[in-house]
Amino acid sequence: MATSLAELTRADGVRFILATFVDLAGKPCAKLVPVEAVDDLEADGVGFAGYAAGALGQQPYDPDIMAIPDVGSYTPLPFLREGLALVHCDPHVNGEPWPYAPRVILRRLLARMPYTPFVGAEVEYFLLKRDISGNVVVADGRDEAAQPCYDARGVTRMYEHLTTVSTAMNSLGWGNYANDHEDANGQFEQNFRFADALTTADRVITLRYVLHMLAERRDMIATFMPKPFTDRTGSGLHLHVSLWDGETPLFPGEDDPRGLGLSKLAYAFVAGVLDHAAGLHGVIAPTVNSYKRRGAATTSSGATWSPKRASYGGNDRTHLLRVPEGDRVELRGGDGSANPYLAIAAVLAAGLDGIERDLDPGDPSGPGRFADSAAELPVTLLHAVEALERDAVVREVLGAEVAAYYAGRKREEFFSWHNTVTPWELDTYLTAF
Secondary structure: OOOOHHHHHHOOOOOEEEEEEOOOOOOEEEEEHHHHHHHHHHHOEEEEEHHHHOOOOOOOOOOEEEEEEHHHHHOOOOOOOEEEEEEEEEEEEEEOOHHHHHHHHHHHHHOOOOEEEEEEEEEEEEEEEEOOOEEEEOOOOOOOOOOOOHHHHHHHOOHHHHHHHEEEEEOOOOOOEEEEEEOOEEEEEEEEOEEHHHHHHHHHHHHHHHHHHHHOOOOOOOEEOOOOOOOOOOOOOEEEEEEEEOOOOOEEEOOOOOOOOHHHHHHHHHHHHHHHHHHHOOOOHHOOOOHHOOOOOOOOOOOOOOEOOEEEOOOOOOOEEEEEEEEEEEEOOEEEEOOHHHHHHHHHHHHHHHHOOOOOOOOOOOOOOOOOOOOEEOOOOHHHHHHHHHHHHHHHEEEEEEHHHHHHHHHHHHHHHHHHHHHHHHHHHHOOO
């Protein structure tokens, strides 16, 4: 079995490797490394100017970030370019893991967890294009139904794109098991099987990159923007989480009096996530646009599918935490702008805190109903950032300095938007007085 990048690339006929990492905002950064330099890449990594790369806590005068490849994440991409592969990297500075790097943050959290977490991710996205006026519109001009979800015709019209993505995922061993039209016009979801937490985070980043590239081939724009249209459903990043001890799943419970099939440990995990829900939103819904999705009153389809309160229940998609089966819980608050490394790390830390404090979430909310204890979730990015800053557990998983840096950037993002005059304001106020 191949154990080095050199062996892997030789076996696959790879000529170039994308040495890849993401910044705190989830921007994919890479250098294209020829296989002639693969030994140097594996031994020493490849250097980046961190300040230029993005939100990584660096200034122009700081030393290089060295992206050290994780050979286990090696991913051939022949369906994008013949001879191309990708490897996810852990950024280092002066020989030490860089604390502002999202993959490093998740690794640090996993190293202290007494359980093995497995995570599944539902990646929702839109396929769009620009019309002759430059406006963003749905790529499929026939996709106009008021309730397009699961529409067989919409799926068939996007057959070439969807099947290309599905075949790519299965060629990589991800186990694609469904591809569907989601609730908004132009919106799709392509599912793959759950894996360990780090692998799933890597795959979300890889899939976003692959979707961008394959959509561009057909003159489309793939976007994970939470809510690109005012009157339509937004895109989520739902996370299905379970904890294991070796080969033993820890969430299923026998004779659960609450009827969800969960163990006491699972309920404590749920309670931890609910207790930290407000602070978590600064990470799982990290943009101004996130709160256009979460705060939507309604959509053309009749539902927003975005929770507004910190509640949990059974197989009910109106809650922040859904328990579809007793083997896992689904966090429905994350959206398409979430950085998967940060989102998974923060959710696991919140759940672990619930376990360590032996919390109990109370009884589940019923279908379409919410317990009195279910707090309102943040209504804007600014509210979420303030909640994050008050939440010691979320701050700790990011790291104190990183949390302050991240919150500062997010506050600037909010006020940059807040200080921008929008068409809505002109329409509402221009001749109102």
